[in-house]
Amino acid sequence: MRAKIHMLFEQFLGAMQAQPEASVVHSLAASPRLGDFLQDLDPDLSLDWSGQSFQGLPELRERIVTRLGHAPVCSADDVLVTAGTAEANFLAISNLVGPGDEMIVDVPGWPQPLVLGEAIGADVRRLPRHESRGWAFDLDELAALITPRTRLIFLCNPNNPTGHLLNEQELGAVIDLASDVGAWVLTDEVYRGLEWEDRPTPSAANLYERGISTGSVSKALGLQGLRTGWLICRDAKLIFDSVVLREDTSEIMNIMGEAIARIAMSPERYRAAIDRARSDGRRNLEVLERFIASNEYLEWHRPQAGLITFCRLRGPLQADAFSKRLLAPPYRTFVMPGSAYGYPDHLRLGVGGGNPEALERGLEHMQTLLSEL
Template sequence: MKVKIHTLFQYLLETTEADPEAIVGFSLSQSPKLGEFLEALDPELPLDWNGKSFRGLPRLRDHVLRETGLAGICDPDDVLITAGAAEANYLAIMQLLAPDDEIVIETPGWPQAEVLAKAVGSKIRHIVRRDDDGWRFPMERLAELVNERTKIIFVTNPNNPTGQRFSEDDLMALVEQAKRVGAWLIVDEVYAGLEWEGSRSSSIAGMYEKGITTGSVSKALGLQGLRTGWLICRNREFVMDAIILRENSSEIMNIMGEVIAEVAMRPERYRAAINKARSDGLANLAQLDAFVGEEPRLSWVRPSAGLIGLARIEARIDGDAFAKRLLADPYRTFLLPGSAYGQPQHIRIGVGGGAEVNLELGLSRVSDLLTRVE
């Protein structure tokens, strides 16, 4: 099995040392500083594993169940703390998927599942969201794709990268299609908690015995560097299989990630952090929405959740070339081309990062370059 690099990661590798002055489309909330947690940390904390459970700190797992709305539905032992949602997705997909299986993946969507499925050699069936249809998930198409060979249905909610959401009826329809053939249903919820319209969606682990919820503190709380996430599933055999697979990769969770994440997810701190992230995001979203509305060479479907969205760029403009020219002097502004998500006629823009990303400066430079490209 060889894991091949994805276009998104390739672009990030190529541009790591660019040192941009502004970022348009930062994908996580403004990150807090370590000093904000020092008073809550024990200087005598042993820098070994947590010493309590291979599933992660019990209090942290309790916090996860509370914030995902699964307290009282799922048990703490249904939760496995992982090295971010990326490891949670990895453990689920690599433990479940075999070469003779099929996996249904939305596009555009988070590319990890497709990278892993290709490495396994499984058949991939795409369900396509289109911007001229509001990036809607075509549920009617799902019934045509799912069959007795379907092992996994993998989606994101809110959708990464379009910011669109599943309704409760949509989630029930996903469950019905998965149940029909006995497939596993993985829903990556890394942007949950940042809904601009309505309340947080139900987590799939509480709706279906073979439903797997994955998430992390990376996006909404801006704690990407902790590498702390989770998977939740009521199938105990699956969770133990994931623990065994993790034993042969990251082995056990990093204690600093667990401890700081537990502090960050304490009810009073979590609520304050989410409220700030939502307030900052909504302000930036209003600015971004107005910007797109005034740019004749851009259009988009406004995200209903999350920190990023895809904007369509005028057909004559090459999205990749535009992003690379924008990153170079004199603009020095970073954004991801839509080709990272299989959408070459789009660019990724967004509202994360707080004041440090210099969004207003970045938008002015995007506007200037749009007037100059042919």
């Protein structure tokens, strides 16, 4: 299997080489420091494999299902701790989808399943989200894509990059369609916990015996560097097959990452971190909302969840040209062009990082360039 580079990663590589002075791309909550966890870490912790379970630290798995609302439908036995959401998605897709199988992926959305599906040799079918409907997709269009050869429906919910959120009734309708042909439903729930309308993200793993929920401590808790995520599914065979596949890829778990994640997922720390991320995110979203409202070149649908949003860019430049000029002197500011998701007339903007001054600095540079246009 040979995976092609997707444009989102290509844009990040280019921006790192340019070393921007400002950015409007931050997609995760403010990151804690290692020192925040030192007093709760055991200095005698062995950095060898824990020897407790190939599925990950039992206490961490228990905290995942408890904190995220998967219990009592799902238990710790239904959790596999992974190297971030990306590995969880990789393990599920690789185990369930083969050459010639059909796989449905929402677009715009997280590009990983498109790249992996095509590398596997699957027939990857794109389910379009419609800007005119607030980035919702059409269930009738989904039904038309499903055939007896459909193995997996992959949905990013809350959606990356639009911030659209499926409710439980809508996800249930997707599951009904999938169950008619025995297809699996995977929801990438990496932004779970950052819902702005106080409507919780529904879980595919809770609603469907062939449902898979993936997530991590990266976005809502700002712990991307731990590379600690999870795959949750009530199908014991998929969990076991994923353990076996991981043995031949990344092998066994990240002991330090799991130890810190276990602390971060404790009741008192988790609630405080989520409250802080939600407070910072709401404040930065308000900053961005005022900026867009005052700018004739931009329009958006305010995200229902998450720390990124998709804006339409109007005017003389498409997003690629605009972002290229903005990254160059004198602006030296990074924004993500929508072409990274196949939408060349959009920009993906991020309000993460917890620092409104940094966000405002990036927006000021954007405004200067837009005014010059």
